[in-house]
Amino acid sequence: xxxADSASLSARADTILGIHRPSRAxxxxxxxxxxxxxxxxxxxLATFLACLGGxxxxxxxxxxxxxxxRTAAEVETFTRLAAAALLSAADxxxxxxxxxxxxxASLQAGRRILIVSPxxxxxxxxxPLPARITQLPEVLGEAQALTVxxxxxxxxxxxxxxxxxxxxxxxxxxxxxxTRVAVVQPLGQALAAWSERARNQAIxxxxxxLVIVGIAVAYGLQTxxxxxxxxxxxxxxxxxxxxxxxxxxxxxxxxxxxxxxxWSDSMYALLGYRREREFLSFGDVNALVHPDDGDLYSLARGxxxxxxxxxxxxxxxxxxxxxxxxRTRAExxxxxxxxxxxxxxxxVDVTEQHNLVESTATADMRLRDAVEAISEAFVLWDTxxxxxxxNSKFRHLHALSPEDAQPGRRYGEIMGRGVLPxxxxxxxxxxxxxxxxxxxxxxxxxxRWLQISERRTKDGGxxxxxxxxxxxKRHQEQLVxxxxxxxxxxKDLKRSRRTLELQTQQLADLAERYLDQKAxxxxxxxxxxxxxxxxxxxxxTPLNAIIGFAELMETEVYGALGSPRYGEYCRDIRSxxxxxxxxxxxxxxxxxxxxxxxxxxxxxxxxDAAVKSAIKLVAEPARSKSLAISxxxxxxxxxxxxxxxxxxxxxxxxxxxxxxxxxxxxxxxRARPSGDHVNLYIEDSGIGIPKAALPKLGAPFxxxxxxxxxxxxxxxxxxxxxxxxxxxxxxxxxxxxxxxxGTIVLxxxxxxxxxxxxxxxxxxxSQQTVAALREASGASLRPSPVHQxxx
Numbered sequence: 001x002x003x004a005d006s007a008s009l010s011a012r013a014d015t016i017l018g019i020h021r022p023s024r025a026x027x028x029x030x031x032x033x034x035x036x037x038x039x040x041x042x043x044x045l046a047t048f049l050a051c052l053g054g055x056x057x058x059x060x061x062x063x064x065x066x067x068x069x070r071t072a073a074e075v076e077t078f079t080r081l082a083a084a085a086l087l088s089a090a091d092x093x094x095x096x097x098x099x100x101x102x103x104x105a106s107l108q109a110g111r112r113i114l115i116v117s118p119x120x121x122x123x124x125x126x127x128p129l130p131a132r133i134t135q136l137p138e139v140l141g142e143a144q145a146l147t148v149x150x151x152x153x154x155x156x157x158x159x160x161x162x163x164x165x166x167x168x169x170x171x172x173x174x175x176x177x178x179t180r181v182a183v184v185q186p187l188g189q190a191l192a193a194w195s196e197r198a199r200n201q202a203i204x205x206x207x208x209x210l211v212i213v214g215i216a217v218a219y220g221l222q223t224x225x226x227x228x229x230x231x232x233x234x235x236x237x238x239x240x241x242x243x244x245x246x247x248x249x250x251x252x253x254x255x256x257x258x259x260x261x262x263w264s265d266s267m268y269a270l271l272g273y274r275r276e277r278e279f280l281s282f283g284d285v286n287a288l289v290h291p292d293d294g295d296l297y298s299l300a301r302g303x304x305x306x307x308x309x310x311x312x313x314x315x316x317x318x319x320x321x322x323x324x325x326x327r328t329r330a331e332x333x334x335x336x337x338x339x340x341x342x343x344x345x346x347x348v349d350v351t352e353q354h355n356l357v358e359s360t361a362t363a364d365m366r367l368r369d370a371v372e373a374i375s376e377a378f379v380l381w382d383t384x385x386x387x388x389x390x391n392s393k394f395r396h397l398h399a400l401s402p403e404d405a406q407p408g409r410r411y412g413e414i415m416g417r418g419v420l421p422x423x424x425x426x427x428x429x430x431x432x433x434x435x436x437x438x439x440x441x442x443x444x445x446x447x448r449w450l451q452i453s454e455r456r457t458k459d460g461g462x463x464x465x466x467x468x469x470x471x472x473k474r475h476q477e478q479l480v481x482x483x484x485x486x487x488x489x490x491k492d493l494k495r496s497r498r499t500l501e502l503q504t505q506q507l508a509d510l511a512e513r514y515l516d517q518k519a520x521x522x523x524x525x526x527x528x529x530x531x532x533x534x535x536x537x538x539x540x541t542p543l544n545a546i547i548g549f550a551e552l553m554e555t556e557v558y559g560a561l562g563s564p565r566y567g568e569y570c571r572d573i574r575s576x577x578x579x580x581x582x583x584x585x586x587x588x589x590x591x592x593x594x595x596x597x598x599x600x601x602x603x604x605x606x607x608d609a610a611v612k613s614a615i616k617l618v619a620e621p622a623r624s625k626s627l628a629i630s631x632x633x634x635x636x637x638x639x640x641x642x643x644x645x646x647x648x649x650x651x652x653x654x655x656x657x658x659x660x661x662x663x664x665x666x667x668x669x670r671a672r673p674s675g676d677h678v679n680l681y682i683e684d685s686g687i688g689i690p691k692a693a694l695p696k697l698g699a700p701f702x703x704x705x706x707x708x709x710x711x712x713x714x715x716x717x718x719x720x721x722x723x724x725x726x727x728x729x730x731x732x733x734x735x736x737x738x739x740x741x742g743t744i745v746l747x748x749x750x751x752x753x754x755x756x757x758x759x760x761x762x763x764x765x766s767q768q769t770v771a772a773l774r775e776a777s778g779a780s781l782r783p784s785p786v787h788q789x790x791x
Contacts, residue, residue, distance in 0.1 A: 038223045049209050083174065111183065111184070112183070112184045113182070123179070155168070251346055293313075325350045326349060328347045328348075329348075378390060379463070380463045386407075399419045438453075449472075452465070550574035601642050633670070639749050639750070648725060653747070669682055676750065
């Protein structure tokens with residue numbers, strides 16, 4: 001099968017939908033030259049018209065120049081003759097006899113003869129001038145060259161005072177040499193005959209131009225109409241091809257006498273081929289027909305037997321090797337040009353319809369198998385109450401044989417041969433009430449129960465399905481018994497509910513009392529914190545005095561105490577006072593934390609400097625116990641924390657580590673970055689903490705040792721203060737310990753990220769603004785100096 005791209009308009013010019021055009025050599029040459037002639041002929045006509053106008057204009061210009069030349073010669077000659085004629089007469093009679101010497105017949109229209117004195121006064125004029133004109137410049141204008149040169153100037157073109165061009169010549173009279181004769185010839189009157197001829201030629205040229213333009217316009221209209229007809233034919237062909245392609249159709253034109261077949265582009269697209277030549281041979285097309293669907297030879301024999309109509313379905317092989325089902329409808333059309341016959345028609349792609357028929361048959365078979373396979377009795381009736389489909393369960397239900405339940409029989413005829421079950425109860429339909437559907441239960445002779453549902457179909461028939469509900473009936477009986485038991489259970493539940501409501505009321509009363517007691521406990525705790533704060537403040541004053549006097553007595557500033565034991569007693573008094581003062585400070589710190597009166601001033605701090613400062617404060621106790629302190633910090637670590645609070649956290653944790661680490665032990669302080677936080681580790685090799693005591697550490701006054709087994713002094717507030725301070729920073733504190741091995745305390749504090757620094761700057765700016773507003777408001781409320789003076 002040929003496979004080539006679809007031909008373009010120029011390549012398809014010989015055929016339009018199978019209609020063959022003449023193919024003679026002269027016609028082919030004319031078709032090729034048609035486009036060129038469409039533009040060349042108007043251009044040639046325009047060129048001819050332009051040349052004709054140019055030649056006519058040039059001819060008229062030559063005639064005008066020749067006429068001017070002859071007129072100038074004639075004026076010059078006439079001037080000489082007039083001077084000679086006046087010379088033969090007496091000088092005093094020349095003016096009087098000018099008209100007699102030069103009769104009117106010798107002058108052309110508009111020509112004038114003047115006799116001019118040496119002072120340029122006009123002595124005589126023929127034809128006569130008006131009396132007011134007496135000077136030559138009034139006639140010739142300022143023609144100085146003609147006046148000075150006279151006959152040497154010849155005939156000159158001058159501009160008369162009225163604006164008219166004229167030819168003028170001047171000669172001296174031979175007698176005295178001072179009197180002159182001037183001849184003036186206006187050009188308009190001299191060229192009057194030429195203007196008439198030019199007007200006539202222009203009229204002839206315009207008429208010829210109109211004829212030529214009309215011919216060119218007619219030719220252009222004719223060529224445009226021919227081009228429009230060609231484009232219209234092409235558009236019709238394209239639209240027809242588009243319509244055929246969209247409709248899945250192809251056009252056939254079988255030239256029976258010549259044995260060639262024309263296919264439209266849509267037919268090629270339908271089969272997936274590409275056009276290689278305009279017509280296909282009979283054998284090429286016949287080779288594509290499926291062998292089981294006949295061939296074109298049998299179709300040709302039928303056409304030869306005076307068959308005029310063709311309606312035939314067959315398969316043709318496509319470009320991919322698969323077969324396409326086509327349905328061809330065609331009719332014999334006589335060809336008026338050659339007297340032959342053409343079979344013209346369309347071929348429609350019916351592959352989908354054919355596949356749909358097959359799939360419908362398959363679906364129908366599957367539907368029948370599915371209906372037969374269901375466990376319910378199924379029957380379908382049409383709008384005329386004729387049987388469409390039923391299964392063996394339906395026949396068994398009504399004791400029908402397959403011959404009795406033949407599709408197409410009426411309802412009364414079929415059911416008259418069967419047995420109808422007894423209807424025991426009709427159920428209301430859940431969707432519709434009335435004729436559209438109904439559901440009822442029927443009891444069979446063998447004791448089984450069926451639930452039969454009948455519904456109308458969309459086409460007016462109805463479908464009936466019978467379901468075996470014997471087990472459902474038995475379950476309903478069991479459900480009735482269960483319902484009775486359930487009612488008794490509900491009664492018991494109601495009694496239990498009343499009991500629960502009573503208990504709920506009691507629990508509500510207990511909860512209310514709990515809230516009252518909780519409020520009392522919180523008030524007592526607040527009172528305790530305030531009491532501790534006040535008492536601690538009251539105790540600091542005498543303690544400062546005790547510690548100060550003990551130091552004075554220990555240093556013997558004012559004299560010796562006498563016995564060395566007094567010095568020991570003073571040291572004990574001072575150390576006990578310092579210990580008591582530290583306990584009071586811890587209590588004050590804890591009370592401020594619990595009362596939420598601690599305000600942090602966060603800054604960007606260096607971890608290395610903070611750790612070194614804290615170690616200095618515990619270096620002396622650690623040295624006295626021979627403890628080794630090592631530091632392992634990641635370089636460049638920084639914290640966003642309150643410097644005093646950070647120092648208090650580190651000092652409390654290091655003091656605890658020193659306190660509970662035996663002599664010759666070791667302490668280690670480590671710091672590592674952890675995301676946007678910094679982890680501080682304080683490790684010791686001390687006595688460790690039991691696992692049972694770890695949960696309560698960090699609570700105020702919580703200690704591992706009891707009052708009876710305590711071996712280390714302390715208020716039990718160090719870890720609580722450290723934990724609270726860490727949480728105020730947005731961090732945390734965790735403890736991991738093993739008895740006899742040591743303890744690791746992890747403090748997690750925030751690092752100075754850009755977001756936190758911006759938030760801190762915004763908070764400080766807000767605080768400064770609030771402070772400035774308070775100061776401004778306070779200044780506005782203060783009395784003025786004059787008012788103070790009055791007061």
